[in-house]
Amino acid sequence: MELEPLSTTTRRHRCSACYKQYKKKDHLLAHMKTSCHSVHDPKCGVCNKHCKSFESLREHIGGPLSKVNCSSIFAERGCILCLKICSSMDSLNKHKEMCHLTTPRPIDTVELYSESEMESYEISSIRSREAVAIDCEMVGGGSDCSLDLCARVCLVNEDEKLIFHTYVLPQIPVTNYRYEITGITEENLRDAMPLKEVRQIIQQILYNGESIGRARLDGGRAKVLVGHNLDKHLDCLKMNYPDHLLRYDIQVGFHDPFQNSVSVMRLYKRIHSQDHPIEGTKRVVSHSSLSFSKSSDSWKSMAHERMTPDELLEISRSNYKCWCLDSRESNC
Template structure:
């Protein structure tokens, strides 16, 4: 593995680092920032943008992963890159032999987001991995296609579970339409989106493993799986299939916004001149699977271009979405053990809650709280009982501590989705939380919302100082929580004189307080020197 990493291109190494960050993985020296702090005593994690680090640093970090499943994940991404290179080489050497279907497979696999989206933990026992077999020529030339789509709900641990699966063949014939029984209790059916109700699942008996078995007879050698955002469906179905066409990666907008992922609704309007569903109507996985297949057939059989212009109607839809953002609040860093129902104890008013599942099992989840107007959203934010703090982009948010029905105390953050006339994408903001200090040359928003760009030369020192200040504030919050827990343990000890377990916990907390005090002192000394 170390040799493969050492000979990989830098862009691949950067992709790998971003992937393990996104999935919250840790090597022998911890995560990316912990590694930088121990590996580079001079800059540490103040320069954490992997694209600005040397290959040696990236390789050293990735080589620190020793767990079997982590190594398999890295190997899979490296293999994806190797496959992309082979496909590109095949195209260059034999451009006339590439079928339209194969071209779309190539466009999907060579997309920059493919290694991130399709890096599945398929080493796990409950995953189904298709085999290509020995007859590679037949596999490559196969034009058999199957489009699939799933409807998902949110379970009590914050994870997503598939509850309905639809699949159509190349002739748009429905070959699968089944409800699936989730393995965990459902806390949000998202009926207005999925169209699935609790009653629909009362008689459901099929499991994910049962659906995998049903799909096996369709996924014969060379079958191409088709879908829009197909990786999401394969993730919940726990299926790893090599030949895929993802219409969200194949089609893209022309002009300045060509990096944005087009929606299935917009693609149907632009490419097919069809309405996928009536405004406000719930999804139907069979219809969505058929729509993805129609898009692929439009390219394969009619030669439709994959580069599409943005119409005035699309821009109007974006404007509507922006207006909707103004009427919502974004809650993030919500512990997985906090039921979404208890969020109503944090936010006042009449609203709908759209829960976003955690990126890893047991991790934090987030939620959008949607009101009927921007005024109501602003009023609700003002009434939130919490301390105003700045996020990593300098925008205001509230840190809220609240008591659960169970009696325990939890904490989360609340911010407006749109601040000072500027849209703040919830997804972008949550990614920013996970990847703090992405570059010394980053944007800083002042309180008056005036945006300035910090130049690389002469600014890294100020960036480091700012990072220290933020780190001190975070440590102070942790220290405050630790002291409170310490006091609780002391009270419990008074009631239970000889409870050795509690005594050990108290000692551990005291050591933690002492360590955090030292860290704050050291950081303050560094600030004085600067």
């Protein structure tokens, strides 16, 4: 009589976020410590797998190695822009009306806020922090035209309303107007606003009546500033703004300052309006000593060893501040 083969089944420890599997619980704990999974991760609407970025999520649902079930459902009911999967085709069509927006109008066709509207807007009382998008157009200065000089600036609010726009008089002579990109001519800058005055107006809008000290401490009533390559814009304006109130994006191929500002505002609003569960809703997080942010000794604790993968995910926190937090009274 032949003997039955011995069972070689090995228990695997699977991460509840990214579904990676490990032979030992210690390996799973080490993974949870470094991965920083959280409710803010982009997540597949079909299998609920957490991804590190929207680009990796796009690969998961539509790349060459995508899962068949996820990719087929996304192809049928998924939004190609925000990657949301809707419950039906009707729901998808309604979603597209809000998500797939038309190109912003050129700035020359946009009406600027009136003085009375600006007065009511500048010192506004808002519950959640409001954002302002900025874009600057640069001309060239210096003997080799390599110095970036701010020659035009535009600010847009969350309703895509133009709240400030002006040509800016550079502090040194312009040697290259970069007309093919900026559309700016010598005539545009003849009666332009001095840089110092422009900076004062922008600061008045952004600080929103808040003191600089309070804005640097916790923001207060100051507004979040969003834009393409903000460091460069603030540098050319010779202006500083608290780092925790800055939101970044890469520059794309637009050259109209209003279209640029509206584009980055749309992107910002799309990201911070993502529907994320609130962190720390389960009983396990009430034990602060279990947090992964503690010293490395706690990783070998018996408490972690007894936790299920779902409980480990619950005490895990992201290592970045998600933009969705801007729309809440307090951080998660």
